[in-house]
Amino acid sequence: MDFFRSQDAARRNTKRLVLLFVLALFCLIGITNVLLLAGLGVFAQTINVPLFQRIDWALLAWVSGAILAVVAFGSLYKILSLAGGGARVAELLQGRLLQPGSRELHEQRILNVVEEMAIASGTPVPPVYVLDEPGINAFAAGYAPSDAVIGITRGAIETLSRDELQGVIGHEFSHILHGDMRLNIRLIGVLHGILVLGIMGEYLLRSTRHSSRRSKDSGNIAVVGLALLVIGYAGTFFGNLIKAAVSRQREFLADASAVQYTRNPAGIAGALKRIGGSAVGSQLDNPAAAEISHALFSEGLARRFSGLFATHPPLGERIRRIEPGWDGRFDLPAASASQAEEVTRASAAPLAAEPVADAGQAAALSALAVSAALLAQAGNPREADVQQARQLLASLPPALLQAAHQPASASALVCLLLLDARPEQAAQQQALMADKAAPAVGQALQTLLPAAGTIRPEARLPLLSLALPALRQLSPAQYASLREVLLALIQSDGRISLWEWVLQRVLLQQLDGVFVPRSRLHHTAHRSLQQLQAEVVLLLGFVLRVGAGRGQDAPGQQGALPSQAQALFDEVLAGLSLPGAPVPPPEQLRLPQVNAALDALQALKPLQKPAFLKACAALIMADGVAAVAELEIFRALAAALDCPLPPLPATLTASA
Amino acid sequence: MSITTIIVLAAAALLVVYGIGIYNQLVALRNRFQNGFAQIEVQLKRRHDLIPNLVDTAKAYMAHERDTLEAVIAARNAAASGLAAAAANPASAAAMAELGAKEGALGAALGRLNVVMEAYPDLKASQNMLQLSEELTSTENKVAFARQAFNDQVMAYNTYRQSFPPVVFAALFGHGSDATLLQFADSAQIQSAPRVSF
Numbered sequence: 001m002d003f004f005r006s007q008d009a010a011r012r013n014t015k016r017l018v019l020l021f022v023l024a025l026f027c028l029i030g031i032t033n034v035l036l037l038a039g040l041g042v043f044a045q046t047i048n049v050p051l052f053q054r055i056d057w058a059l060l061a062w063v064s065g066a067i068l069a070v071v072a073f074g075s076l077y078k079i080l081s082l083a084g085g086g087a088r089v090a091e092l093l094q095g096r097l098l099q100p101g102s103r104e105l106h107e108q109r110i111l112n113v114v115e116e117m118a119i120a121s122g123t124p125v126p127p128v129y130v131l132d133e134p135g136i137n138a139f140a141a142g143y144a145p146s147d148a149v150i151g152i153t154r155g156a157i158e159t160l161s162r163d164e165l166q167g168v169i170g171h172e173f174s175h176i177l178h179g180d181m182r183l184n185i186r187l188i189g190v191l192h193g194i195l196v197l198g199i200m201g202e203y204l205l206r207s208t209r210h211s212s213r214r215s216k217d218s219g220n221i222a223v224v225g226l227a228l229l230v231i232g233y234a235g236t237f238f239g240n241l242i243k244a245a246v247s248r249q250r251e252f253l254a255d256a257s258a259v260q261y262t263r264n265p266a267g268i269a270g271a272l273k274r275i276g277g278s279a280v281g282s283q284l285d286n287p288a289a290a291e292i293s294h295a296l297f298s299e300g301l302a303r304r305f306s307g308l309f310a311t312h313p314p315l316g317e318r319i320r321r322i323e324p325g326w327d328g329r330f331d332l333p334a335a336s337a338s339q340a341e342e343v344t345r346a347s348a349a350p351l352a353a354e355p356v357a358d359a360g361q362a363a364a365l366s367a368l369a370v371s372a373a374l375l376a377q378a379g380n381p382r383e384a385d386v387q388q389a390r391q392l393l394a395s396l397p398p399a400l401l402q403a404a405h406q407p408a409s410a411s412a413l414v415c416l417l418l419l420d421a422r423p424e425q426a427a428q429q430q431a432l433m434a435d436k437a438a439p440a441v442g443q444a445l446q447t448l449l450p451a452a453g454t455i456r457p458e459a460r461l462p463l464l465s466l467a468l469p470a471l472r473q474l475s476p477a478q479y480a481s482l483r484e485v486l487l488a489l490i491q492s493d494g495r496i497s498l499w500e501w502v503l504q505r506v507l508l509q510q511l512d513g514v515f516v517p518r519s520r521l522h523h524t525a526h527r528s529l530q531q532l533q534a535e536v537v538l539l540l541g542f543v544l545r546v547g548a549g550r551g552q553d554a555p556g557q558q559g560a561l562p563s564q565a566q567a568l569f570d571e572v573l574a575g576l577s578l579p580g581a582p583v584p585p586p587e588q589l590r591l592p593q594v595n596a597a598l599d600a601l602q603a604l605k606p607l608q609k610p611a612f613l614k615a616c617a618a619l620i621m622a623d624g625v626a627a628v629a630e631l632e633i634f635r636a637l638a639a640a641l642d643c644p645l646p647p648l649p650a651t652l653t654a655s656a
Numbered sequence: 657m658s659i660t661t662i663i664v665l666a667a668a669a670l671l672v673v674y675g676i677g678i679y680n681q682l683v684a685l686r687n688r689f690q691n692g693f694a695q696i697e698v699q700l701k702r703r704h705d706l707i708p709n710l711v712d713t714a715k716a717y718m719a720h721e722r723d724t725l726e727a728v729i730a731a732r733n734a735a736a737s738g739l740a741a742a743a744a745n746p747a748s749a750a751a752m753a754e755l756g757a758k759e760g761a762l763g764a765a766l767g768r769l770n771v772v773m774e775a776y777p778d779l780k781a782s783q784n785m786l787q788l789s790e791e792l793t794s795t796e797n798k799v800a801f802a803r804q805a806f807n808d809q810v811m812a813y814n815t816y817r818q819s820f821p822p823v824v825f826a827a828l829f830g831h832g833s834d835a836t837l838l839q840f841a842d843s844a845q846i847q848s849a850p851r852v853s854f
Contacts, residue, residue, distance in 0.1 A: 073672075080676050084684060091683070097691045101698045103705075407695060408801040440801035447794065473695050475808030478801075 004378065004643070007606040010179030014186055017246065021190050024238035025071060028194070029064045032231050036063060039227075067197070067231075075193030078291075082185050086142030086149030087127070089185065089295075092288050095129030095151050100405040100469045106157045112393075113165050114150060117173050119462045120261070120389035121381040122635065122644035124510055125469050126150050126176075130157065136275050137282040138297040140172040140181055145379075145644050146510055148176045155280070160271055166386075167258050167268030168297055174257035177379040177644065180250050184295040187246065191239045192291060198232025240309040243294040247311045255318055263383030269323045270332060272298070276315050277330030374634070375610050377646050385646040392462060392647070397451050403444065404463060410470035411437075411482050412444035416452055417460055417503060418489045425493050432492055437485050438478065457632050458647060460499075461639070464506060471507075472514050479515050483508065496591065498546045498620075502636035504591075505598065509640060527603045529576055529612065535597035536576065536612065541584035542594050543637075544569060544619045568622055572615045598640060613638055678822050682831045685816055686747075689809035689835060693746040696802040696838065700739050700759070703795045707732045707766075710788050714769070717779040724765075724772050731765040734758045752836040760840040766792075803838055810835045 037055060082088045090097075098107050111128060118125040126148040131137075133153040142148040150172055160168065175181055258268045275282045275298050282298035289300045294311040312318075319326050377385075393401070403409035415433060420426045434442055455463065474482065486507070490500045529536060544565060570580035604612065616637055620630050638645045711725050718725065738758035742751040779785055814834045817826050826832065 073669075076673070077676055080673070081680055084680065087687075088680075091687055097694065099694050099698045101695075101702075103698070103701065406699075406798055407805065408798050438801065438804075440797040443794065443797050473691065473805065475692065475805035476812065477808045478805055 004606045004610055006178040006379070010183055011606070013183055013246065017183065017187060017190070017242065020242045020245065021194075024194060024235075024242060025068070027238065028071075028197075028231065028235055029067050031234050032063060032067055033060050035227070035230070036060070070196060070200070071193035071235075073193070074196030075190050078192035079186075079189035082189050085147045086140075086181070086185075087129075089139070089141035089188070089292060090127075090129035090149050090151045093129075093131050093151065093284075093286050093292070094288075095131050098128045098130055099473075101402075109162060110152060110157050110165060110169075113162065113169050115466060116386060116389045116393060117166070117169050117261070117381075118465060119392065120385040120646060121173055121177060121379065122461075122639065122646050123148065123173075123176065124465050124639075127469055127472065128152065130154055131284070131286070133284050133286065135280045135283045135285075135300070136160065136271070136278065136298070137284060137300055138168050138172055139292065139295045140175045141185060141292075141295065142176070142181045143185065144182065144642050145176050146639075146642055147513065148181060153284070156271075159274060159278070163262075163264055163267040164271040164274065165267075166262055167264065168271050170258035170261040171254045171268060171297060173261070174254040175250070178250070178253065178257070180254075181295075183246065184292070187243065187294060188291050191242065194235040194239045195232075195291065197228060197235040200228050200232065237309075240311070243311050244309050247294040248313050251312050251318070252321065255322060259322060261381050261383060261386055265322045269319055269326070272315055272319045272322075273330050273332050276319075277332060372614065374631070374645050375613060375638075378610075378638070378643050381646045388647060389462070392459060396459060396463070397454055399448065400451050400455070400463065401466070403448055404466040405470055407470045407473045407478075408438070408440040409444040409448070410467040411441045411474070411478075412448055413463060413467050414471070414482070414503075414507065415441070415445055415485060415489060416448050417455070417463065418486065418500060419452060420493060429489050429492050432488050433485060436481070436488060438481060441482075441485075460503075461506075461632060461636055462647070464503065468507075468510055471511055474515075476515050479511060483511075496546065498543075498633050501542075501546065501591075501594070502633055502640070505595065505640050506636055526605060528605060529578060529608050532600060532604060533578055535600045536578065537573070537581045538584055538588065538593065538597045539601065540569065540572060540615060540619060542589045542597075543616050544583060544622075545586065545589060565622075568619070572618050575618075576611055576615055601641065604641070609641055609643055613641070613643065674821070675825060678825055679829050681816060682813075682822065682826065682829055685809070685813040686831065686835070689806060689813050690746050692802070692806040692809045693743070693838075696799065696806050697739060697743050699795060699799045699802050700735070703792070703799060704732055704736045704739070706788065706792050706795060707762075710769075710785075710792065713782070713784045713788060714773070714779060717776050717782075718772070721772055724769055728762075728765045728769050731758070731762040735762040747833075747835060749833075749836040752838055756838055756840040763841060803840075807837045810837050 036059075040056075081092075098111060100111065102108055102111065107130070114128050115125050123145045126140075126142075127150070129149060129151040131151055131153045134155040135153055136156040136159060138150070138152040138156060140148055140150050150169070152168070156165070156168065175184075255268060259265050262268075282296070282300060284296070284300040289296075293300050296312075298315065299310070299312045316328070400413065403413045415437070419429055430445075433445060437445070471479075471482075486504060490496060490504060566583055569583050573580055601612070613634070617634050620634060635645045635647070707728065711728055714721075715725060735755075735758040738751075738755045742748075742755040745751050773780055816822055817831055817834065
């Protein structure tokens with residue numbers, strides 16, 4: 001299923017979830033009322049009065065109202081608690097954030113695996129949380145690929161081999177790319193309300209058991225507690241029904257995707273076998289695990305529901321689907337002892353061919369064909385992409401990689417990516433930095449300057465993505481300072497190049513979401529191109545003008561348009577079924593307006609995003625040349641719209 | 657159910673929702689500074705790991721300055737244990753103060769080593785020593801940066817905790833006391849040889 005369709009399906013599944021929840025609530029209220037009436041002996045009365053008149057409707061109304069209130073409250077509480085995104089789920093489970101510069105071998109290894117997968121699929125590198133549990137399990141949480149968070153247990157990090165870890169992480173990334181996470185968070189919030197009933201009942205029962213009073217009160221409370229417990233179990237019954245309905249198929253899909261990304265069934269099969277073969281399996285000790293049981297890699301509760309209510313397919317079945325010839329045995333040799341070489345990325349063979357670095361070689365490619373191919377790969381990395389990500393990471397100078405993993409030098413790295421190629425401008429920018437940037441950042445930049453010339457165009461976005469986890473660790477004041485420096489650097493030469501715009505857009509979108517909570521809007525993507533016409537025209541105009549201005553030395557101008565530009569513009573708009581419009585003048589295309597338009601475009605329906613991106617591609621590559629830099633910018637535009645695209649296909653860089 | 661009951665219930669519900677918001681914000685800010693401490697830990701560990709190398713390189717040239725070198729190693733070990741204690745409990749004021757004191761002592765010991773090294777120009781010029789000094793300085797800068805981030809985050813937490821509506825609920829929600837700032841003189845300043853005046 002392609003990325004855009006599965007994002008769309010995930011949104012439709014949310015509606016199905018709401019329906020199931022409302023149904024469950026009705027059933028719960030019905031059961032409670034029937035139990036109450038039975039308890040009051042209404043059904044046992046032999047008096048010849050019709051049932052309808054024997055029932056105390058006011059009492060039933062009160063009880064129903066009370067249940068509704070409890071469930072609504074419980075759900076509201078949980079939904080508000082989770083409003084902070086994926087990180088909240090990780091903190092709920094007492095996860096510990098892994099520092100990007102960690103020196104511990106196991107931690108380094110998992111961080112490397114996650115980085116490779118993130119670069120291969122084109123998503124920002126997600127923060128990784130470690131749960132202090134002996135079981136082998138993992139989860140992914142968040143509202144969108146740019147908000148994703150990955151959690152993994154200590155048992156998994158220490159027991160699994162690198163290939164098996166890669167299988168597990170591939171499985172989790174599949175959840176991220178197929179839009180399962182938003183559904184999972186909603187499920188947690190909504191189901192909590194129903195589960196609260198059971199929790200209350202259990203709490204009451206436990207308190208009467210421990211209480212030393214042997215009075216009538218205690219007996220009454222016990223009865224109430226028991227009643228609540230029964231209702232609670234009924235509630236949990238429905239909760240599990242809902243969870244199971246949503247999650248089993250997704251697990252099979254995620255397993256299959258993991259195999260597709262890594263082309264190594266032994267990896268994920270090995271992880272599943274280890275779970276089957278170990279004593280503690282994938283169980284989590286944390287009581288909060290009950291709430292997120294459907295979001296885990298494998299069954300996390302001791303009490304396994306079988307059949308219809310299982311949130312995960314049976315382990316044996318999962319292994320058989322990946323490895324049809326499996327002999328049913330779970331024993332595996334202990335993970336290899338040569339951890340040290342496993343930690344670092346596999347010493348890759350040198351890149352098959354020098355990447356396409358100039359326009360000449362790529363000129364023969366049809367620009368639109370390439371961008372169409374890229375769009376088809378959205379959210380669907382192949383094993384070749386993962387290999388290529390590994391090679392890219394291995395080919396980056398270690399100084400840059402290390403720099404990306406510490407907050408101070410990551411800030412410097414981002415500034416480095418903005419340095420102009422022309423020496424006078426670069427000198428001006430460095431003077432600016434000496435003036436405005438924090439001393440540690442300035443010093444780090446000086447250290448990184450020699451490596452600046454070695455950064456290939458296709459490495460810029462991955463470096464940005466690698467730097468994100470460290471940049472999230474900045475304090476708000478440091479982030480404000482960095483923001484100021486970045487904007488000053490961009491504006492220092494009086495004009496904005498497309499790369500500069502893309503960098504500030506991608507970076508600030510991610511980081512503003514972390515540091516300015518109100519700016520994170522959980523978009524319901526429901527608007528059509530027609531409704532967002534003004535914004536679409538503005539953005540396409542910006543792309544056209546800046547693309548045309550590329551390579552011009554005159555500062556302050558966004559490039560004079562060639563004469564056919566208006567015709568091309570109208571043609572592209574027609575392709576989107578929008579009426580033709582004049583290309584917006586430069587005064588309308590200032591940064592704030594352009595960014596506002598892109599913000600509004602986040603609400604575009606998933607199935608219409610490819611059309612918009614193809615239109616941008618047509619404009620970017622209107623001069624008939626598909627240089628690597630331009631394709632990278634296309635990738636960045638897609639990232640700004642939350643559509644992760646893999647890096648340039650390996651075939652593209654290798655062919656003449 | 658009279659209109660007053662409904663209004664009272666609605667007001668109570670709003671209050672509870674507001675309370676949930678405050679609770680979440682307190683939790684979020686506390687998690688943030690605890691993560692901030694973890695970043696300091698990474699940098700300090702790096703600094704502690706560099707020092708034995710430094711001492712070994714210096715030993716080869718400064719055979720007679722054993723006392724200074726041993727003082728550096730002792731200060732480094734003390735700081736490493738202080739770091740472990742503080743990492744186990746970032747909310748404890750005592751552990752933070754300990755860590756600050758020990759890191760300060762380590763900085764002072766390194767400063768004394770620098771003064772002594774002035775008398776050994778061929779040590780100062782050796783390739784190894786230059787490289788180590790460079791890495792040490794860069795790590796010092798990163799420690800300073802991480803410490804600044806941590807202190808900013810602690811300030812944000814404390815300010816929020818003390819501001820009006822949260823201060824009423826804070827103790828109730830388990831956020832009874834302020835977090836402690838981490839104070840120690842950043843050794844980047846101590847690295848430069850102190851001016852001697854008569």
